Amino acid sequence: MDQVRLARHRDVLARHVDSGDIPGVVALLDHGGQAHQTVLGDLPAGADTIFRISSMTKPVVTAAAMTLVEECVLRLDDPIGDLLPELATPRVLKAIDSPLDDTVPARRPITVRHLMNSTFGQGVIMAMPGTYPVQTAIAEAGFEPGPPQPQSTPDADEAMRLLGTIPLLSHPGEKWWYNTAYDVLGVLIERATGQPLDVVLDERIFAPLGMRDTGFHVPADKIARLATAYSNTDSGERVVYDPPEGQWSTPPAFRSGAGGLVSTAADYLAFLSALRAGGGPVLSRPSVLTMTSDQLTAAQKAGGGLVDGFFDTTTWGFGLSVVTARDDIHKTPGRFGWEGGLGTSGQVDPAEDLVTILLTQQAWTSPAGPKVYSDFLTSAYQAL
Incomplete structure (x- = not known):
């Protein structure tokens, strides 16, 4: 240089x-x-x-x-439901502005790949808070957009339980959403390795x-x-x-x-x-x-x-x-x-x-x- x-x-x-x-x-x-x-x-x-x-x-x-994929502990196209039963049978909003109960079953299961490339169906909504009903549910579950708050977050099991109560924003594998996938991936790693x-x-x-x-x-x-x-x-x-x-x-x-x-x-x-x-x-x-x-x-x-x-x-x-x-x-x-x-x-x-x-x-x-x-x-x- x-x-x-x-x-x-x-x-x-x-x-x-x-x-x-x-x-x-x-x-x-x-x-x-x-x-x-x-x-x-x-x-x-x-x-x-x-x-x-x-x-x-x-x-x-x-x-x-x-590294777990290399060891065949995880496989990119395997569903995550066995390790994360909270997300085994997700439901999906019919539209981003739908009420929380206006959902349909996911067209396919969430896979490891969907977490790796951030397309599992949940993440940051780039809109002002309160624009859509689901944003309130996301915030109440502790996944509100914003800087990390490590001392204000429940443990992994409770976080996954809360996340499982929120409908997905899109069907798994169909759209990129930022951030939340990697919190889920971290828990998947923990459960896969013990x-x-x-x-x-x-x-x-x-x-x-x-x-x-x-x-x-x-x-x-x-x-x-x-x-x-x-x-x-x-x-x-x-x-x-x-x-x-x-x-x-x-x-x-x-x-x-x-x-x-x-x-x-x-x-x-x-x-x-x-x-x-x-x-x-x-x-x-x-x-x-x-x-x-x-x-x-x-x-x-x-x-x-x-x-x-x-x-x-x-x-x-x-x-x-x-x-x-x-x-x-x-x-x-x-x-x-x-x-x-x-x-x-x-x-x-x-x-x-x-x-x-x-x-x-x-x-x-x-x-x-x-x-x-x-x-x-x-x-x-x-x-x-």
């Missing part, structure tokens, strides 16, 4: 810190195995600061599920990759390294969302496969580097290629996406997004990864042999991400 342009990359990030857009940042670029790191602002442990990575949990949990999700991830992902600071909570001897998380009020005022001694300071009742992990730049680089290298010690190359390939049909993408035009240049693999078309300098077709709504991102660009990781403690106010995110990627790619 060009050293003068790397300095420009750092200056771009410094402007966002100096202006108050974000309190601090750890940015990591790894090009061909050579890492370039920028650490700026108010962080408790510099480059070793621990961040809540929210939805960057999804690729990690999906990778763990793929182990808590944190134990499964440690044995299959974290320990082999040396990810010592990644987990569903921060132990007492590391809590001083956990960044304060911030969000914004409707008027734009920055407020504390979660302090270090807050919701991630003790083990949660429910280990969220959709958004519960904390991690560091070095740990998440180990994970993404394994995917870039074809799986490393945790997965086979065909498994990584499957995870990072387009796993949606045109019909499954129709009317979906987190923001308008999401599927114009992006698709979804197993637990992560995959770029399909270039409409910006940082959008290389084949680039894969995902973001976290509490202010983080991790991406792999195989064509450029580049890993990009952005960790801030400032929550996003839109799925499209703030200016610091797009500026981070643009300035990273201009340095190539």
Whole structure:
């Protein structure tokens, strides 16, 4: 990478810190195995600061599920009903605005594949709360859209019981819906292995990759390294969302496969580097290629996406997004990864042999991400 342009990359990030857009940042670029790191602002442990990575949990949990597929413990097209009887015979709303009792039986059972590619029929409705009757039921069951709340969620069995009382939004396998599938996938992993999700991830992902600071909570001897998380009020005022001694300071009742992990730049680089290298010690190359390939049909993408035009240049693999078309300098077709709504991102660009990781403690106010995110990627790619 060009050293003068790397300095420009750092200056771009410094402007966002100096202006108050974000309190601090750890940015990591790894090009061909050579890492370039920028650490700026108010962080408790510099480059070793621990961040809540929210939805960057999804690729990690999906990778763990793929290890079970490789061992034939799970099979992609097997129904999940034996392990998750709460979802064995779902009913489906006749229309998104239907009353909760206006349903029909699902046309097919939910399969492992439907969880992996997020088409099992339930997820985030991109509409104002209260627009549809089902949104109230989703919120009351604890699956309301928004940042994770690990200390306000029931345990896995109760969460699945509550989820099973809500009709699906579409028939399994017919439409992409964001988020909820990976909470269900995490519970499926637990029941398939007979182990808590944190134990499964440690044995299959974290320990082999040396990810010592990644987990569903921060132990007492590391809590001083956990960044304060911030969000914004409707008027734009920055407020504390979660302090270090807050919701991630003790083990949660429910280990969220959709958004519960904390991690560091070095740990998440180990994970993404394994995917870039074809799986490393945790997965086979065909498994990584499957995870990072387009796993949606045109019909499954129709009317979906987190923001308008999401599927114009992006698709979804197993637990992560995959770029399909270039409409910006940082959008290389084949680039894969995902973001976290509490202010983080991790991406792999195989064509450029580049890993990009952005960790801030400032929550996003839109799925499209703030200016610091797009500026981070643009300035990273201009340095190539």
